[in-house]
Amino acid sequence: MRNQMRIFFDAVSENEAFARLVAAGFFAQLNPTIAEITDVKTAVSEAVTNAIIHGYEGKGGTVELFCAYDENRLQIEVADRGIGITNIAQAMEPLYTSKPELERSGMGFTIMETFMDKMRVESIPHFGTRVYMEKDLKTECGDSLGSNTGIHSAGPGRTSRSKRNAAPRKYGINLEHCKKILWAWI
Structure with a gap:
């Protein structure tokens, strides 16, 4: 069964927690493990924080969160219409940050890649960035959910x-x- 949702919210730091809870709540209907929910919440948190801090440079705007699932495959997109990323490869390097004056760790994309099965970034300078993430839910022994027996x-x-x-x-x-x-x- 396929299900999806999309929300838009202000790019303020207080909404980062809101976004991760919305994603976790949406995917909770699939009966994921606590570890899987934690992975999703962490990845969403990083993507939304990047949109707020780097995309809009803390000046406000709108962040889009799209969540969908089809059987055991989770799909998440976080998008902004901020300043964009001029060099995606450089931005994805561990420890790289475009905001060293804010004492950022430069680990956001690395964390997203670690906690999700697939992750890719599309960005156009001056038009914004979209982060695509996917995760397959597993049972405790590693089998995919959704067999005919249940x-x-x-x-x-x-x-x-x-x-x-x-x-x-x-x-x-x-x-x-x-x-x-x-x-x-x-």
């Missing part, structure tokens, strides 16, 4: 269920528990 092996004496059978698991975390944990992180 039940997957999760180690000796354990099972995990896909989104079609999201009943509580004997030793795992069910969807309702994930939602409670997500809300606790707010």
Whole structure:
């Protein structure tokens, strides 16, 4: 099943937490692991922070967050209509920052690449930047979600269920528990 959402919000630092929670909440319906949700939240946080700090240079604007899933594949796009990136390869080098005076670490793109399965950046100077990210959700033993049975092996004496059978698991975390944990992180 395919599902998607798109939101636009002001490019202010307070909305970085909002964006990562929106993405986590949207993907929570797939019953991901806590680690998978954390990966998504971290990558979204980095992309939105880049848009605010580098794209708009803290001067305001609008950030776009697009999230979609098709079975177990998550797709995320974060876009701005800011100043753009003149040299994407250089910007993606670990420890490179265009804002050393702000004591930025230069690890944003590296973090996104680390936590997501695929990541690419498109940018046009003076017109903005769009970051595309993808992640495949896995069960605890590495099988992809979404088989015909809906039940997957999760180690000796354990099972995990896909989104079609999201009943509580004997030793795992069910969807309702994930939602409670997500809300606790707010």
